[in-house]
Amino acid sequence: MAATPADASSSSSEAVVGGEKSNKMITLISSDGESFEATEEAAKMSVTIKHMIEDGCADDGIPLPNVPAKILSMVIEYCNKHAADADDTNKHVADPADADEDDDNNNNNASAGEKEDLKSFDASLVAVDQATLFDIILAANFLSIKGLLDLACQKVADDIKDKSVEEVREIFKIENDFTKEEEEAVRKENAWAFNE
Amino acid sequence: SSLPQAQPQRASNGRKQTQRGRSDAFRRSIPLAAPPFLAVVGRGATAMAMSKPQQGDPAGFLDLVGPDLSACVFARLQDPADLARAATVSRPWRRFVEGNGFLKKVCVRKFPELAVLTAAVEVRRSPAPDPGPVDANAAAQAEHRIYSHLYGALVAAGPPADCILHCVGASSTDNFPDETIDNTLEPQDRVNNRFSYWSSAGQDDPNVPETLTYRLASDICVVDEIRIQPFKAFFQIGHPIYSSKMVRFRMGHCKLPRPSESFITDDDDNQAVIADENYIWTYTSPEFLMLQENKLQTFKLPRPALCIGGVVKIELLGRVQKQATDDRYYICVCHAQVVGRSLSPVFMVDINDSAGYSILKHLPEAKNLSVEEVMQDSASDSQEWKDALASYRETSHLATALMNVLHEGAAHPAQDQQGDAPHFPHGAALLQEIQAMQGDANLMQQLQVDAQLLYLLQDGVLQLQDDEDGLQAMDEDDDADGGGVSDNDPFA
Numbered sequence: 001m002a003a004t005p006a007d008a009s010s011s012s013s014e015a016v017v018g019g020e021k022s023n024k025m026i027t028l029i030s031s032d033g034e035s036f037e038a039t040e041e042a043a044k045m046s047v048t049i050k051h052m053i054e055d056g057c058a059d060d061g062i063p064l065p066n067v068p069a070k071i072l073s074m075v076i077e078y079c080n081k082h083a084a085d086a087d088d089t090n091k092h093v094a095d096p097a098d099a100d101e102d103d104d105n106n107n108n109n110a111s112a113g114e115k116e117d118l119k120s121f122d123a124s125l126v127a128v129d130q131a132t133l134f135d136i137i138l139a140a141n142f143l144s145i146k147g148l149l150d151l152a153c154q155k156v157a158d159d160i161k162d163k164s165v166e167e168v169r170e171i172f173k174i175e176n177d178f179t180k181e182e183e184e185a186v187r188k189e190n191a192w193a194f195n196e
Numbered sequence: 197s198s199l200p201q202a203q204p205q206r207a208s209n210g211r212k213q214t215q216r217g218r219s220d221a222f223r224r225s226i227p228l229a230a231p232p233f234l235a236v237v238g239r240g241a242t243a244m245a246m247s248k249p250q251q252g253d254p255a256g257f258l259d260l261v262g263p264d265l266s267a268c269v270f271a272r273l274q275d276p277a278d279l280a281r282a283a284t285v286s287r288p289w290r291r292f293v294e295g296n297g298f299l300k301k302v303c304v305r306k307f308p309e310l311a312v313l314t315a316a317v318e319v320r321r322s323p324a325p326d327p328g329p330v331d332a333n334a335a336a337q338a339e340h341r342i343y344s345h346l347y348g349a350l351v352a353a354g355p356p357a358d359c360i361l362h363c364v365g366a367s368s369t370d371n372f373p374d375e376t377i378d379n380t381l382e383p384q385d386r387v388n389n390r391f392s393y394w395s396s397a398g399q400d401d402p403n404v405p406e407t408l409t410y411r412l413a414s415d416i417c418v419v420d421e422i423r424i425q426p427f428k429a430f431f432q433i434g435h436p437i438y439s440s441k442m443v444r445f446r447m448g449h450c451k452l453p454r455p456s457e458s459f460i461t462d463d464d465d466n467q468a469v470i471a472d473e474n475y476i477w478t479y480t481s482p483e484f485l486m487l488q489e490n491k492l493q494t495f496k497l498p499r500p501a502l503c504i505g506g507v508v509k510i511e512l513l514g515r516v517q518k519q520a521t522d523d524r525y526y527i528c529v530c531h532a533q534v535v536g537r538s539l540s541p542v543f544m545v546d547i548n549d550s551a552g553y554s555i556l557k558h559l560p561e562a563k564n565l566s567v568e569e570v571m572q573d574s575a576s577d578s579q580e581w582k583d584a585l586a587s588y589r590e591t592s593h594l595a596t597a598l599m600n601v602l603h604e605g606a607a608h609p610a611q612d613q614q615g616d617a618p619h620f621p622h623g624a625a626l627l628q629e630i631q632a633m634q635g636d637a638n639l640m641q642q643l644q645v646d647a648q649l650l651y652l653l654q655d656g657v658l659q660l661q662d663d664e665d666g667l668q669a670m671d672e673d674d675d676a677d678g679g680g681v682s683d684n685d686p687f688a
Contacts, residue, residue, distance in 0.1 A: 134260050137268075138261060138265070141261075149268070153265070153269045157270070162275075164281070165281050172256040173256065174253065174255075174286050190280035190348075193281050194281070
């Protein structure tokens with residue numbers, strides 16, 4: 001379900017009676033006062049939020065003073081996408097007795113396709129400028145969303161991997177504060193890594 | 197549960213904030229024009245960067261996300277080269293990479309046998325000045341430097357050679373000492389009209405394994421592959437080949453104190469020493485299939501392995517060939533080689549299990565030592581340097597003995613008064629040639645790793661010492677060739 005900014009004053013809970021999973025909506029409020037809605041299921045991908053819900057702090061919406069709106073909407077997008085995936089996986093596994101060969105193949109193809117879909121979603125989510133990427137890392141850490149934290153950290157690592165020192169300085173806007181002698185000395189110590 | 201405590205935070209970009217809750221009280225607004233704000237952002241950091249990292253900040257994102265999250269990023273760099281380069285980006289990056297020991301962790305992950313080493317020290321030639329207070333930074337820096345050099349040495353393309361120095365012993369030997377493991381150092385299956393091979397004792401059960409244990413040229417060698425030629429018994433009907441079914445390799449160190457280390461001799465098959473309980477094996481290879489073919493078979497390790505401690509054990513698993521005369525299974529090996537490179541004297545290990553230490557020593561100044569400098573200490577050298585070189589000389593008995601012989605030969609080149617031919621006519625020339633080769637390569641290292649050459653040279657030298665006829669024959673051959681070195685010359 002897409003998260004939509006809602007009127008700050010509305011409380012939005014739609015409890016659905018029956019069904020296996022509660023479709024209760026949780027309101028999340030960014031540091032700059034914007035409200036976002038997410039299913040409880042998606043919201044619970046954040047362990048921090050999960051604890052708040054379980055402790056009964058979520059009824060009036062959850063303020064997140066450390067997460068600006070731009071980042072929060074991306075986080076919710078991630079949670080929605082990955083919560084849905086987890087759900088579908090569960091559904092596929094739900095009735096193994098009923099599955100015949102054809103079903104299995106279909107299920108496998110579907111999950112393979114979904115995995116690809118998820119991968120490209122993840123890739124585009126972190127294909128952002130440096131500042132946003134680090135904001136995502138901080139938010140994922142604060143909200144305890146392991147998958148998102150891993151994803152964003154890996155992206156930063158990929159920006160360091162196999163790059164020359166000059167490229168790394170360029171990408172991360174790092175000023176070289178070595179003296180000439182210092183830099184020569186430290187390069188010499190790690191000389192084998194520079195044979196390009 | 198309450199809201200997490202907010203830490204002092206980075207500048208906001210002035211967006212209108214309609215805050216609820218208590219966090220307002222903790223917020224500070226910092227003008228954008230202020231210099232980069234290097235607060236220590238601790239565990240569970242909740243600081244949010246509303247603005248882009250300032251241009252020209254040596255720390256980059258390290259301060260932005262804090263040390264724990266930065267470590268999450270760096271822990272994902274699994275290539276030592278990436279970490280080595282990261283340490284040269286800026287001072288804060290260098291401190292971060294070195295301080296967290298990322299490079300060592302990655303090296304140990306790639307070469308798990310390194311885990312046996314619990315400390316790493318640098319050994320310098322000049323006596324160290326008074327150390328002063330213990331500096332954790334300096335220690336972390338030194339460790340990073342040592343492992344960086346080690347990894348560089350590991351991946352450097354060097355000339356691979358046979359690293360076997362001595363035979364330690366075989367699990368069993370038929371007809372000792374005729375069929376001794378020592379014969380496996382000789383590449384030919386025939387020497388002086390005698391067959392040269394090792395044979396195990398006979399067994400009725402084909403599953404009984406055998407082992408061949410060797411000592412390498414130094415205590416720290418990188419091994420790429422092991423080659424074994426099973427023996428084809430030409431003197432038996434059907435020319436049976438006594439290969440094993442499978443083969444596996446272990447590498448490690450001996451727990452016994454070094455001075456009491458013994459090797460196989462013609463009188464003593466050294467059984468007491470090769471018992472498994474005397475060794476710690478830090479690397480075990482997968483099992484390889486051996487072919488029942490009379491050729492030098494190459495068993496290439498899935499990745500280069502570090503032999504820390506200098507001991508290699510070849511395990512011969514399963515027997516395939518019975519001997520017709522006694523209907524028992526035997527395994528016979530004509531030749532064995534452990535192919536790789538020694539990393540000494542630039543790197544050495546000092547392992548003492550009973551005293552409880554295992555140290556990696558780095559001697560960067562040992563890279564271009566001359567032979568004389570290796571053989572003899574200078575009075576001005578530090579004690580640590582002298583100790584390290586002493587132990588290096590000890591591990592290379594053969595090379596040392598040979599160098600002494602060659603030096604002696606060079607010292608007495610002239611004919612004696614009776615006009616007899618000099619004892620080492622070609623030895624002196626060889627020595628000169630060897631000394632001329634001393635370019636970049638460390639001579640001792642060259643000699644050491646080519647154990648085959650040493651073995652043959654030593655044989656040749658001893659022959660010349662005892663065998664006047666041999667000397668005569670050599671001189672005659674030499675004349676016949678018009679002054680060149682003949683094929684029969686052991687120095688050739």
